[in-house]
Amino acid sequence: MCTLYLDAFSGISGDMFIGALLDLGLDFNILKSELKKLNLSGxxxxxxKKNKNSIFGSDFDVILENGQKDCGISEHHKHHGRSFLDIKNLIENSDLSDYVKTHSVDVFHEIAKAEGIVHNKPIEEIHFHEVGAIDSIIDIVGCFIGLEQLNITEVISSPLTDGCGQIKIVHGEMPVPVPAVMQIRVNSSIPVHQRLDIQTELVTPTGIAIVKNIVSKFSPLPDDMEILKIGYGFGKKDIKCLNALRIILLKKK
Known part of the structure; x- marks a missing residue:
């Protein structure tokens, strides 16, 4: 039973979190084996392991059979994607643990609820694009597989750091933080520091939804706990500083 501290000095995304969990000691073969229970293919x-900015850490990614990222959109029907109910059924009908199922579905529900408000649609009419893609399903479910495998019982976090400017997504050019991220922050106590010198997104809807689901409090690194191990999960974007999520395994002194 351990505490995990998220040091989100460069934001958070699902793949960064899994990369950091692997760097911390999550067994990659176990992760692959557990994810097969989703019955997803392709x-x-x-x-x-990589060296970025003279720091060694882990890079995790999901590659589709065609070598591309799955955006969750049909070439001929770009308004279609995977519905929340589709994803919920996929997860709940798997052989994953109840812990992984419950938290994964809760995270997707959080994102669907936010997207519903942003687009003025009921949840059942929301069809996921980026977050409904195979890679994002893997990212969300994989994070909870990792937390369970590492026996993490508490998660605390630093304030999150996001960038600014504009990014292009399925619905066009959007401001950073993107609307779904801002909506997920409503009625929450998630502190976000925005860096005006970084012109891109650092906090993704997947990342902040996971944080909202698992983090019990936001604080500096506790001084009454002993550091056992540190892991780094790298982000994909090249920015002017180290783009990584640092996670720290702690126990009571």
Whole structure:
């Protein structure tokens, strides 16, 4: 039973979180084995240790059979994607643990609820694009597999750091933080520091929804706990500073 501290000095996304969990000691073979319980096909997992900014950490990615990222949109019907109910059924009908199922569905519900408000639609009419893609389903479910495998019983976090400017998504050019991220922050106590010198998104809807689901409090690194191990999960974007999520395994002194 351990506490995990998220040091989100460069934001958070699902793949960064899984990369950090692998760097901390999550067994990649166990992760792959557990994810097969989803009965998804057409993808492979990529994991490697890398050196970025003279820091060694882990890079995790989901590659589709065609070598591309799945945006969750049909070439001929770009308004279609995977519905929340589709994803919920996929997860709940798997052989994953109840812990993984419950938290994964809750995270997708959080994102669906936010998207519903942003687009003025009921949840059942929301069809996911980026977050409904195979890679994002893997990211969300994989995070909870990792937390369970590492026996994490408490998660605390630093304030999150996001960038600014504009990014292009399925619905067009959007401001950073993107509307779904802002909506997920409503009625929450998630502190977000916005860096005006970084012109891109650092906090994704997946990342902040996971944080909202698992983090019990936001604080500096506790001084009454002993540091056991540190892991780094790298982000994909090249920015002017180290783009990584640092996670720290703690126990009471």
């Amino acid at each position: 993808y492979k997992l990529q994991y490697e």
